[in-house]
Amino acid sequence: MQAAGGRFLARGxxxxxxxxxxxxxxxxxEFDSVAQATGAHDSPQYQLALKALGNGAERDIRIVEAVE
Incomplete structure (x- = not known):
């Protein structure tokens, strides 16, 4: 996610x-745009990571547009 421009704001x-x-x-x-967040998720790198992680965790991903 960081390689795709994401910034971790909180985790835990x-x-x-x-x-x-x-x-x-x-x-x-946080990403600069919805398109950037969607692109990060759909990227070959992230999809490869998902395959490597397998069913190790149940993921619930939501992309939400920021309030201006």
Whole structure:
């Protein structure tokens, strides 16, 4: 993700959860655009990493446009 321009803002277990949130590890990565984030996910490098990792983790990826 960093090689594709992503910047890690947070990663780890939540300090606190509320409402219907699930207490599980989360990673927040910032990209300059939705297109850059989508490109990072769809890149051959990331797809190769996914194959290498296999089913080692259940992934829930969401790309959200920033508030201007």
């Amino acid at each position: 277990m939540p300090a606190q959860v509320y409402e219907a949130a699930v207490h599980q590890r989360a990673v927040l990565i």
